Every structure is written in structure tokens, then in C-alpha cells.
Amino acid sequence: MKKLLLISLLVALTASFASADLNSLVREYRSATGMSERATVLRKFGDEKPKGSATFLAREFQALGDDKDGNYLQTIIVEALAKIGSAKAGVALVEIAYAADEGLQSLIKGKFIAMEKQLPAIAKSAFALRSKSSAVGKVLLISAMQRVKSAKRIAPLLEKALKDKNPEVRMAAAEALELLQVPRGIAAIAKLLSDPDPEVAMLAADILAASNNPEKYRREILAALKSSGDKIKLRCLDLLAGMADKKVAREVLPLAKSENAEIRHYVAAIIAASDDYTFVDRLLSMLKNATDKEKLAVAGVLAAVSGVDHGTDIAKWKEWWEKAKEDFRYASIEISPTYSGAGTLTFFGTGIDSNKIIFIIDTSQSMSEVYEKSTGKKITGRTTADLDKLSGKAMKIEVAKKELTRCIKTLTKDIKFNVFSFSTAISPWKTKLHPATRKNKADAIDFAKDMEPRGLTNLFGVIEAALSDKEVDTLYILTDGEPTTGRFGRTAAADAFVAAVLELIAKRKKKVRIHAFGFYLRGRGRAILVSLAQATGGSFKDL
Structure with missing residues (x-):
């Protein structure tokens, strides 16, 4: 029992001394006059590393925004946090980056690179931050993480960053994962095809196009067709054109009703490449049941795959098909990709x-x-x-x-x-x-x-x-x-x-x-x- 009391007393005394060290430094800083004196005290936080220093320095960094000596003292704070070197100090750097100018942001990134061994621990806490202001720091952190040699340590953390609320963070994480070339990382990026931010979705499509095997992510590409805007649909269709078969043709068929002529062109090309003539029957059924606006679109796809044109007249199309189906061959439809990545640099x-x-x-x-x-x-x-x-x-x-x-x-x-x-x-x-x-x-x-x-x-x-x-x-x-x-x-x-x-x-x-x-x-x-x-x-x- 006495031994337990003694241990508790020692812990309490240690905490008290640490608090006293921090409080004394804070008082010394508050009473300092002139830029040089204040800078000297700020350096002591990095040298002595009293508990709680990272939190104080982060608050002080933001408070110095309107100070006439602010930029210089903020530089000293970044240096002090890096010298403390703990995961908590690294997270503090993430949190203050939004309030830094470009020069200081570059310095912060450099400090992250120098803290390589601590980066996984920093990232684990930083990627849990939910504030919008933390996005700038997260991007700088991710940029530094790309230089870490152990992909296995970094990849799972970057995958977590793919779910960040800020699209800039998601994009930075996707680019970093691509560079690491970890298979599970590319699979995680593929899910971003359905991202609500079109820039993020387009980046994911570019990364898949540049990968060795975009067909591996067919399921994610097809899923994006159902939830994205026309720009992403076109990019996905561009990827699917290289893997056209009956299953892909079946998934893209509903897009024959699209108002976008480029989308319809891709749909026609994919249907023709499937070499499955039952899709003509399906298009005829769609034409019959379509609205007046949709009929023009479906009729255009029918004309493209067949090489003949009967407009929206369903009776003429059926009459033609009864005569043509026995020896029918799809028309040859060329695709000239508008987007880079699918073989176009x-x-x-x-x-x-x-x-x-x-x-x-x-x-x-x-x-x-x-x-x-x-x-x-x-x-x-x-x-x-x-x-x-x-x-x-x-x-x-x-x-x-x-x-x-x-x-x-x-x-x-x-x-x-x-x-x-x-x-x-x-x-x-x-x-x-x-x-x-x-x-x-x-x-x-x-x-x-x-x-x-x-x-x-x-x-x-x-x-x-x-x-x-x-x-x-x-x-x-x-x-x-x-x-x-x-x-x-x-x-x-x-x-x-x-x-x-x-x-x-x-x-x-x-x-x-x-x-x-x-x-x-x-x-x-x-x-x-x-x-x-x-x-x-x-x-x-x-x-």
C-alpha cells in the first residue's frame, strides 16, 4: 500500500514540475519585451520541451497573425515545434499551417520530412481532425509522407485520408498512394470515381487509366456511371471502351437515353464491340417505351450501331430488323478518346x-x-x-x-x-x-x-x-x-x-x-x- 502511495506521489510531483516548467516559460514569454527577447524564450520551449508546449505554441502562432513581428516569431515557433519532435508537436504543425504564409508552409513541409520516423504517429492523429482549417496542414503532411520508404506503414494512413471531408486532402492522398504503387491503394482510389467532387473523381479516373490493369477496377467504374455527372461518365466510358463485352454493354445500355451526344457515341461503340445482337432488340424496346425526348437519343444509337436510319419510327425499325437480323453485323464505330490516360499522352x-x-x-x-x-x-x-x-x-x-x-x-x-x-x-x-x-x-x-x-x-x-x-x-x-x-x-x-x-x-x-x-x-x-x-x-x- 505504501509503495502505491509513493508511486502516486512521484507521478503527481512530476506532473506538477512539468506544469511549473511550462507556466514559468509562459510567464517569461509574456513579460519579454522586444522581438529578440520573445524569440529567445520561444526557442526555450523547443529546447526544454515542457509538457503542454505544443498546445501553447500552436495557440501563440495563430495569435501572432496581426503582430508586427509575427512572421519572424511564427518561424521560431515552427522551429521549436519541430525540435520538440513529438507526434503532438507534429499535429500542432498540421493545425497551424492554414494560418501560415507560403514561405512558412514550405518550412512546415520541410520539418515534416525531417520528422520521418514520427510521420505515421502524426498522421494517425492528424487525419482524425475534422476542422476545415486542418486541410492545408494535412496536404503538406501527405506531401512529406510520399518520401517515406516504408509503403506498408504509410499506405493504410493515406487510405484513411481518402475519406477526409476536404477534396484537396482526398486528392493529395490519392496522388501519394499512386506513387507508392501499393495494389490495395489503387483499389481504394478506384472508389473515388463516385466522389461527389468532380475533380477528385477525374483524378481517380486518370490514376486508373495510368495503372497497368484498369479492368481490375471494372466494378467501381461501372458504379460511377450511375452516380456521376456527364464529365465523369465520359471518362468512365473511355476506360470501359477498352474492356467492352456483353456485361459492360448491358450496364451502359440505359445511357442510350442520354442527352449527351458523346455519351451516346461511347454507348453505341461498346454495344457494337460486344458482338451481341440481342442489344438491337433491347434498343427497339427502349425506343418503344421512351419519352419523346428520349426517343431521339435511342434512335440515334440504333442508327449508329446498325448503319441505317429510320428516325423514331418504331414500325419501320421493326420491319427492318425482321429482314436484317439473320445476317446482321454491327457497324464499325471508332472512338477517339477525348481524355488523356487511355493510351493518349x-x-x-x-x-x-x-x-x-x-x-x-x-x-x-x-x-x-x-x-x-x-x-x-x-x-x-x-x-x-x-x-x-x-x-x-x-x-x-x-x-x-x-x-x-x-x-x-x-x-x-x-x-x-x-x-x-x-x-x-x-x-x-x-x-x-x-x-x-x-x-x-x-x-x-x-x-x-x-x-x-x-x-x-x-x-x-x-x-x-x-x-x-x-x-x-x-x-x-x-x-x-x-x-x-x-x-x-x-x-x-x-x-x-x-x-x-x-x-x-x-x-x-x-x-x-x-x-x-x-x-x-x-x-x-x-x-x-x-x-x-x-x-x-x-x-x-x-x-
Whole structure:
């Protein structure tokens, strides 16, 4: 009994001392004057690690939002939480990320990467958070989790994140699971085809299309046909077209009544590919019982699969079928997939038409501007948190990184590629082309995710660097402005710039095609890219 009392007393004393340590540090911080003094005390929380520090530091981080020294002191808090290094401190980093600017968010992500051993414990608690504000931190955490070597430890946690209320978190988790290449992870992603958010559902479809065996997830694809909008239906039909049989044809048959002509075209193609002529009888039955509006749709599918057209006249269709059914053969219906993934590789809608390519991405300071696709209007002065609320608008660098990441994921193993980012300086992912293996694609995506806008636009320098690779024969160049530094910078004429690039190409044994993309480019910048694309047999596209 005395022994139990002694143990209880020791526990109580320990808790009391821990509380006292925290309280004394809090009092010291509150009485500190000046930024330097306050920073010194905040560092002590990380050094001494008294119990309760993570909770206090998280509250203080948010309270410093309006403080004149706020950004500096918030940086010290992030450093202190990382130094504490506990799972609770990691969760605190998740919770405060929404209140951090982009620089601090990047720092938080770096701290998560350094806390690799603690990430599973952090994720387990963080993914249980239900507040909307925690979404930013969860995405940063997931980005760090992609670098953990043990997929078995991480995959189950990411699967939990697929059920998060925030679509950005679900998308981040899906992308991370794809990179891990765990079979059960892809199966979990397949369920997102029926996600209420169309962007999440489209991402899931892209991931399945890029997988080795999308047919394995036929059940989830068919289920999505019943619950999704037309855009997702088309993407699913695009996947199903490659596995058309009687069962698939039976499932898609009700879509013959769709008002969407593209959907009906896919339905007709899948029915024809099934080679089961009883579907003509089913279509005739549908035509008979359809509403006036539906009859036009069903009649169009009948005409497509049969090669004849009797409009909505059911009597003529039946008369035709009685004569034709004995020797009937379905018409040949071609499908040209609108969406990338099902055998079609694209970058911003332009086909990947080579197996030796370099992506060149502008990361100059202007790429931090918010961009509205419909008008090309710059909308500045927005915070990262505001961007989620804007419809059809996004930061240019984020648009570029998202499409580059999507494209890299779809590259096949026979393709060799490299990635260059450029501003004032030129930063290649690798010194030469590398095959699109699973590991190389994951590494290149990490490189892309770390791109940050800064500096000027050294366009000629990056093209010259890319052309120094003797293997490359196709460049995909994305920029948002004219050259502003380096050779042929601000003052050089567009003609002189183009002539110098063409001279570099002429000296090579292998010719090079240039596909160019511009964020609402005008003036000299547009003239340069359009001329380069035309002169090399490539294309130019306004984004």
C-alpha cells in the first residue's frame, strides 16, 4: 500500500514540475519585451520541451497573425515545434499551417520530412481532425509522407485520408498512394470515381487509366456511371471502351437515353464491340417505351450501331430488323478518346509525340500571380487560402505543377525525359534524359512540387541548356512572359532571339520540335514562342 502511495506521489510531483516548467516559460514569454527577447524564450520551449508546449505554441502562432513581428516569431515557433519532435508537436504543425504564409508552409513541409520516423504517429492523429482549417496542414503532411520508404506503414494512413471531408486532402492522398504503387491503394482510389467532387473523381479516373490493369477496377467504374455527372461518365466510358463485352454493354445500355451526344457515341461503340445482337432488340424496346425526348437519343444509337436510319419510327425499325437480323453485323464505330490516360499522352492537351522529351517550366516571380483562364486577367494580392474560394482562378505556378505532375505520371517506360525549371537561374532535374520508370517519375514529381516562383525570365539560357542534350528531340516550354535576363534578355528583338535558337538547332545532328504554352502571352514573348513553334514543326497554345 505504501509503495502505491509513493508511486502516486512521484507521478503527481512530476506532473506538477512539468506544469511549473511550462507556466514559468509562459510567464517569461509574456513579460519579454522586444522581438529578440520573445524569440529567445520561444526557442526555450523547443529546447526544454515542457509538457503542454505544443498546445501553447500552436495557440501563440495563430495569435501572432496581426503582430508586427509575427512572421519572424511564427518561424521560431515552427522551429521549436519541430525540435520538440513529438507526434503532438507534429499535429500542432498540421493545425497551424492554414494560418501560415507560403514561405512558412514550405518550412512546415520541410520539418515534416525531417520528422520521418514520427510521420505515421502524426498522421494517425492528424487525419482524425475534422476542422476545415486542418486541410492545408494535412496536404503538406501527405506531401512529406510520399518520401517515406516504408509503403506498408504509410499506405493504410493515406487510405484513411481518402475519406477526409476536404477534396484537396482526398486528392493529395490519392496522388501519394499512386506513387507508392501499393495494389490495395489503387483499389481504394478506384472508389473515388463516385466522389461527389468532380475533380477528385477525374483524378481517380486518370490514376486508373495510368495503372497497368484498369479492368481490375471494372466494378467501381461501372458504379460511377450511375452516380456521376456527364464529365465523369465520359471518362468512365473511355476506360470501359477498352474492356467492352456483353456485361459492360448491358450496364451502359440505359445511357442510350442520354442527352449527351458523346455519351451516346461511347454507348453505341461498346454495344457494337460486344458482338451481341440481342442489344438491337433491347434498343427497339427502349425506343418503344421512351419519352419523346428520349426517343431521339435511342434512335440515334440504333442508327449508329446498325448503319441505317429510320428516325423514331418504331414500325419501320421493326420491319427492318425482321429482314436484317439473320445476317446482321454491327457497324464499325471508332472512338477517339477525348481524355488523356487511355493510351493518349498529353501536356495541356497537346500530344506527347516523342519518346525523348524535356519539359521546361517558367518559375520566375510572375508565376506567383493568380490567373483567370477565361480572360487572362491577373488577380494579385490574394493569399493561398483565398485561392480555394476562387472559381476558375489559380496561381500560375500551381497550374503548371499540377499539369506537369499529371503528365509525368502517365509517361510510359519507353519514354526518356527530363525537367528544367528556370527563372534567373536554370535548374535541371537531371543532367541528361532518364527513362520514365516508376522511381524516376516519382523523383521528377518531387522536383516539380518543390518549384517556387522567384527571379527573372532567362528563356534563352534554359533553351540553350536543354538543347545541349544530344538525345532530346522535343521540348515542351511553358512560360508567362517575355525574356527579361540573360542573353537576348529585355532589349533583344524577337527575330534575333528566334534566329539564335534555330542556329543552335541547326548545329545538332538531331532536329528538335518545340511545343510552346503561354499564360496569356502578348507582345515579344508571344512572338518568340509562336515563331519557334512554327519554325520547328511544333505548336503554340494559349492557356
